Amino acid sequence: GEDVEQSLFLSVREGDSSVINCTYTDSSSTYLYWYKQEPGAGLQLLTYIFSNMDMKQDQRLTVLLNKKDKHLSLRIADTQTGDSAIYFCAESRTGGSYIPTFGRGTSLIVHP
Amino acid sequence: DAGVIQSPRHEVTEMGQEVTLRCKPISGHDYLFWYRQTMMRGLELLIYFNNNVPIDDSGMPEDRFSAKMPNASFSTLKIQPSEPRDSAVYFCASSFPGRAIDEQFFGPGTRLTVL
Numbered sequence: 081g082e083d084v085e086q087s088l089f090l091s092v093r094e095g096d097s098s099v100i101n102c103t104y105t106d107s108s109s110t111y112l113y114w115y116k117q118e119p120g121a122g123l124q125l126l127t128y129i130f131s132n133m134d135m136k137q138d139q140r141l142t143v144l145l146n147k148k149d150k151h152l153s154l155r156i157a158d159t160q161t162g163d164s165a166i167y168f169c170a171e172s173r174t175g176g177s178y179i180p181t182f183g184r185g186t187s188l189i190v191h192p
Numbered sequence: 193d194a195g196v197i198q199s200p201r202h203e204v205t206e207m208g209q210e211v212t213l214r215c216k217p218i219s220g221h222d223y224l225f226w227y228r229q230t231m232m233r234g235l236e237l238l239i240y241f242n243n244n245v246p247i248d249d250s251g252m253p254e255d256r257f258s259a260k261m262p263n264a265s266f267s268t269l270k271i272q273p274s275e276p277r278d279s280a281v282y283f284c285a286s287s288f289p290g291r292a293i294d295e296q297f298f299g300p301g302t303r304l305t306v307l
Contacts, residue, residue, distance in 0.1 A: 111293050122196070122283050122298030123235075168235065172294040179225075179248075180294050184234030 084183035086169050091189045098156040100186045102169030105150065109171040112145060113180060114154045117166040126167070127154075156188075164190045196299035198284050204305045210272040213302045215284030216265055225296065226259055226269050227283040235283075241267065274306045 084104045092098045104112070110131050115123040129136045129143045129152075136143045142155040156163055166187050172180040197216040205211055217224045225240040239249040244261045252259070256275070261267040271278055281303050285296040 113293075113295075120300075122285070122300050123296070124298065125295045128293055128295075179223075179237070179240060180296065182235050182237075 083181045084169055084171060086167075086183040086186045088184065089187050089189070091191065092159050094159060094161055094190055094192050096159055098154075098159045098163065098188055098190075100154045100156075100167050100169075100188065102152040102154075102183055103150055104152065104169070104171045104181075106171060106173065106181075107150065108173050109150075111172045111180075112143075112152050113168075113170040113172075114141075114143065114152075115168040115170060115182070117168065117185065119165070123168060159188075159190050161190045161192070164188055196284055196286055196297055198282075198299035198302050200302060201300065202303045202305075204307065205274055206307050207275055208273045209306075210270065211274045211278075211304060211306075213269040213282050213284075213304070215267045215269070215299060217267070217284070217286030218288075218297055219265065221286035221288045221297070223287045223289065224261060224267050225283075225285040225287075226267070227285065227298075229281045229283060229301070230279075238269070271304075274304075276306045279304055279306050 086102045113128040114126045116126040117123045127141055129145050140157045144153045166185040168185045169183040170180040199214045222243055226238040228236045238251045239259045241261045259269045281301045283298050283301045285298045287296045
């Protein structure tokens with residue numbers, strides 16, 4: 081099976097919260113990332129969390145990490161149409177020397 | 193820095209033709225990656241280089257695919273001969289191992305259509 085799994089689609093109404101989920105298999109994962117891909121563009125790092133953290137908040141973004149269940153989530157508060165994009169979960173083992181493994185991406189569709 | 197530069201942005205070719213995709217990584221980045229993105233398979237790592245040396249090409253689908261990095265500022269991905277199933281968006285990315293995290297910087301991609 082895949083090392084990093086995500087659901088493929090999520091549809092939300094503008095102004096609601098979005099929660100994108102991800103599971104991974106490598107218990108040695110040190111860093112977990114969320115990348116965002118806007119239409120017609122490459123991926124861009126959105127946020128990341130170290131494995132010794134449970135939560136990280138950055139403005140409208142909240143990342144939750146459950147190491148026991150190997151579950152990562154990204155919550156976007158007050159979702160806007162500009163948040164419509166593909167969101168990729170990724171994990172890596174050590175800083176700078178281990179290649180990140182990406183999930184297949186979750187397409188977030190925000191409708192009015 | 194201008195970021196990772198890829199050319200062309202769009203390529204339409206006919207089956208059997210040779211296709212060459214180009215990438216200029218961010219100056220100072222030691223790692224370079226080639227990815228392919230399709231609806232069916234998502235984002236696939238094809239090959240990556242460290243200091244211009246290919247490290248892992250296990251993701252290259254067939255012998256029709258080849259990649260080179262003749263110097264630190266240039267890499268190519270070649271498909272010869274091309275087939276319709278090669279149609280995809282190809283991304284180049286680079287990273288700098290001196291950073292605390294393994295952030296990859298992606299180019300805008302080349303959308304390849306093989307007719």
